[in-house]
Amino acid sequence: xxxxxxxxxxxxxxxxxxxxxxxxxxxxxxxxxxxxxxxxxxxxxxxxxxxxxxxxxxxxxxxxxxxxxxxxxxxxxxxxxxxxxxxxxxxxxxxxxxxxxxxxxxxxxxxxxx
Amino acid sequence: xxxxxxxxxxxxxxxxxxxxxxxxxxxxxxxxxxxxxxxxxxxxxxxxxxxxxxxxxxxxxxxxxxxxxxxxxxxxxxxxxxxxxxxxxxxxxxxxxxxxxxxxxxxxx
Numbered sequence: 633x634x635x636x637x638x639x640x641x642x643x644x645x646x647x648x649x650x651x652x653x654x655x656x657x658x659x660x661x662x663x664x665x666x667x668x669x670x671x672x673x674x675x676x677x678x679x680x681x682x683x684x685x686x687x688x689x690x691x692x693x694x695x696x697x698x699x700x701x702x703x704x705x706x707x708x709x710x711x712x713x714x715x716x717x718x719x720x721x722x723x724x725x726x727x728x729x730x731x732x733x734x735x736x737x738x739x740x741x742x743x744x745x746x
Numbered sequence: 747x748x749x750x751x752x753x754x755x756x757x758x759x760x761x762x763x764x765x766x767x768x769x770x771x772x773x774x775x776x777x778x779x780x781x782x783x784x785x786x787x788x789x790x791x792x793x794x795x796x797x798x799x800x801x802x803x804x805x806x807x808x809x810x811x812x813x814x815x816x817x818x819x820x821x822x823x824x825x826x827x828x829x830x831x832x833x834x835x836x837x838x839x840x841x842x843x844x845x846x847x848x849x850x851x852x853x854x855x
Contacts, residue, residue, distance in 0.1 A: 663841070674833055674845035675789065687841050722788055731776035731837025732796065737788035 636738035638723050644744045647713060653741045655706040655723030661736075663729035664706040666698060667722040669740070675722055681706060682729035713745045748772045750846035752834050757852040758824055766819045766832050766849045774839030780808050780819045781833040783848065789833055792819070821851075829853045 636657045645651050655664065663682045667675035680688035681700040689698075695717075697709040706723055720742050724735040749771040758764040770778070777796040781789035795801055795810035795817060807820040819832055834846040 665843070674847050676845075677843060680841050682841060729841035731774075731839065731841055731843060733837075734779055734791040734794055735843065736791065739788050 636723055636725055636736050638721075638738035638741050640741055641739065642742045642744075644746060645710065645713065646746055647715070649713075650709070650711045652710065653708040653721055653723075653743075655708075655738055656704055657725040657736070657738075658704055659725065659736065660703075661725035661727055662703060663726045663733075664700065665724040665726075665735065666696075666706070666708050667724065669720045669722055679708075680729055687729060710743075713743075715745050718743055718745045748836070748838070748844045750834055750836060750844055752832075752846040752849045754847070755850045755852070757854060760824055760826060760853055760855050762824050763820065763822050764824060764851065766821075766834075766851065768817045768819070768834030768846055770815050770817070770834070770836050770846075772836045772838050772844065775812065776837040776839060778808075778810055778817045779835040779837065779843075780806075780817075781835060781845075783831045783833060785830075792832075824853050826853050826855070 639654045666678040669675045678692045679698040684700045695712050699707040720740045722740045723738040726735045727733040751769045780792040783789040793808035800809045805822045810817045831848040831850050833848045836844050
């Protein structure tokens with residue numbers, strides 16, 4: 633099983649809403665990532681969890697809050713987002729966080745903030 | 747800082763060979779990755795180079811020169827389904843992963 637799953641596929645939320653994005657992998661990977669991708673741009677790293685601990689936060693605004701409940705699950709909690717936060721949010725996992733292993737990406741959640 | 751450069755767009759003919767170049771300057775290096783991304787879909791892994799030289803995988807090959815900070819992805823016997831964006835990415839020493847802006851490849855009949 634080399635699949636990373638993400639839910640929901642699409643999400644529309646208002647600026648005052650609270651929502652969560654979910655990601656799951658069952659490959660035994662110990663590193664998980666959140667990326668943000670705007671149209672025609674490359675993915676931008678947001679957060680890295682390594683062995684269930686947050687190892688990297690790329691100066692992401694606090695309205696994005698990651699959570700790693702266990703080694704298979706990764707959540708991204710959203711609160712008070714801005715319209716410019718509309719993007720494709722990609723989750724990925726890799727064997728570890730060493731930078732030497734390929735990342736497997738989920739299909740993404742397309743987020744629209746109104 | 748990190749700097750990864752790729753051409754923005756390329757066009758090639760079905761059945762031909764195309765080479766997509768990538769140059770990089772990063773503060774650490776743990777390997778160079780190539781990904782394919784079709785519009786509206788997630789990136790999918792194509793190849794990984796950490797040592798100098800050529801890695802071949804079917805129709806796709808990837809080359810790395812660490813001293814020159816240079817890589818290329820070679821696609822042979824192009825097919826229409828190869829029309830996609832190709833992303834070069836570098837893993838550094840600090841668990842970070844940086845993507846280039848991607849090269850949009852258009853394959854024409």
